[in-house]
Amino acid sequence: MTIELVEESSTLTPAPLLELTTGFWRFKTLAAAVELGLFATLSRRGTADTAEIAADLGLLPRPVRGLLSSCVALGLLDRRDGRYRNSELAERFLVPGRPHYFGGFVEYSDKHAYPAWHRLQEALRDDRPTTWDSGAQATPFVTTDPAILAGFWEAMFTISAFTADALADAYDFTAHTRLLDVGGGTGPFPVGLCRRYPHLRATVLDLPHITRMTRQRMVDLGMSDVVAAHDGDFLADPELPAGHDVILLSMILHDWGPDTGRELLAKCHAALPPxxxxxxCELVLDDDESGPAPAALMGLNMLVETRAGFNYTYAEYRDWLLGAGFVDVRSVPLAAAGANAAIVARRP
Structure with missing residues (x-):
């Protein structure tokens, strides 16, 4: 018997596969630290040593040592002279009560999305979401813990607020006066855009249980006279509110199939003046569907989370827009967590 030796590249190793395989280690470390209250504890104390942290969190020496060293390695904590403090990143985004608290999304992902991703193969075989029973529920939020949902909405505001800043830098709203944010949630885009362009006024269109939160948010921010909320269902309503010269669809179209996307863009066309x-605004997939990774993986997340959603290519969005009657379609690159591009089109 002869064994054939295959010459292999001396530089190719399984290290990238190891990093992919153990990626959940990083997430679960973050999720555990958030749930245990590590960052809240250190924000309150300022600095603390291992014994103090262990006492506060109710952990034994070996587990707390592993947690702390991992959080330092991940850039979540700083360690100096045997004492720990929150990194700038953790202090800003992982301490409850801060304006841009992100821990709610971590908890939502850990309790809601992470278990569903364990069933990805099932979603791939059946083409049905695994985060909720789409045969028995109208929406995925029926059985989701309201407290976890509240944290999710807070984190979505943070992600979208930074994306709004990127959009304000990349696209000039000077020529517009009235913005309609379709499915705008609690209003992060109108807040950011109206602050950057003081002449701009905005309306958030969303379901009544969302717009109640929107109105309260605007009161809290002192922007009730700038950003209004309109109760509605952009899918079921025959038309969108009129009187706006720019319509924003941010992280909306990826929730639905192509037919729904085309229908919604037709409503946008009808609601806009010439x-x-x-x-x-979306994480747009490359036309050859080779990436970028956040857009491609979001497509799989839509498989797990929705009945028909997906992350689409620029060519697909362009085709939908032209089919709805829009012209001058162009893509504006964005550098933001929530979107990598703004696709802009005009009603002739």
Missing amino acids: GGAVII
Whole structure:
């Protein structure tokens, strides 16, 4: 018997596969630290040693040592002279009560999305979401813990607020006066855009249980006279509210199938005056579907989370927009966690 030796590249190793395989280690470390209250504890104390942290969190020496060293390695904690403090990243985004608290999304992902991703193969075989029973429920939020949902909405505000800043830098809203944010949640885009462009006024269109939160948010921010909320269902309502010269669809179209996307863009076209613009903010997939990774993976997340959603390519969005009657379609690159592009088109 002869064994054939295959010459292999001396530089190729399984290290990238190891990093992919153990990626959940990082997430679960973060999720555990958030749930245990590590960052809240250190924010309150300022600095603490291992024994103090262990006492506060109710942990034994070996587990707390592993948690702390891992959090330092991940850039979540700083360690100096045997004492720990929150890194700038953790202090800003992982301490409850801070304006841009992100821990709610960590908890939502850990309790809601992470278990569903364990069933990804099932979603791939059946083409049905695994985060909720789409045969028995109207929406995925029926059985989701309201407290976890509240944290999710807070984190979505943070992600979208930073994406809004990126959009304000990349696209000039000077020519527009009235913005309609379709499915705008608690209003992060209108808040950011109206602050950057003081002449701009905005309306958030969303379901009544969302707009109640929107109105309260605007009161809290002192922007009730700038950003209004309109109760509605952009899927079921025959038309969108009129009187706006720019319509924003941010992280909306990826929740639905192509037919729904085309129908919604047709409603946008009908609601806009001549010269009005529609803006689609999304993690847009490359036309050859080779990436970028966040957009591609979001497509799989839509498989797990929705009945028909997906992350689409620029070519697909362009085709939908032209089919709805829009012209001058262009893509504006964005550098943001929530979107890598704003696709802009005009009603002739």
